Amino acid sequence: MKNYREKLKNIKAFVFDYDGVLSNGSFWVSEDGTQFRQGNVRDGYALQLARKKGFRVAVITGSQDKGILTRCTSLLINDVFLGVSNKKEIFLKYLESNNISASEVLFMGDDLPDYEILKLAGIAACPADACEEIKSISEYISPFAGGAGCVRDAIEQVLKINGLWMDSDAFHW
Secondary structure, three states, X not given: OOXXXXXXXXXXXXXXXXXXXXXXXXXXXXXXXXXXXXXXXXXXXXXXXXXXXXXXEEEEOOOOOHHHHHHHHHOOOOEEEOOOOOXXXXXXXXXHHOOOOHHHEEEEOOXXXXXXXXXXXXXXXXXXXXXXXXXXXXXXXXXXXXXXXXXXXXXXXXXXXXXXXXXXXXXXX
């Protein structure tokens, strides 16, 4: 069996949960119902760079907040699935419709709804503050928490091992 670092070379797509991964899991709600989440600009930079480099990037979340779609679209992420109750079902459909093997996907999740996808993905990853059940099945646990750089950490490793990190694309949004 390949070790985690060797598997990084085979990654063609990244799939992330949103709350607790791309955000810190906290949110504020205004009087009109608008939700505000806190994320990390370095995660955002890495996401758009991965897209520029030809990697597929998707977000699968149980949240129905349209602000997530706005943020993802600004980062060139077009595959955003909101309000998902069965993440595994959407993940499998996504793989099929994009002709991607599960072994070519790094999936990062932080809580129980992500469990089944983590069991299928080529690389199962989680933030430092993921729940214990998720940590126990993850091949890689980022030293960074959700919304605090864990996404950048995972993407950076894949881009570096493939020689795609420090080049002319890296210096421009």
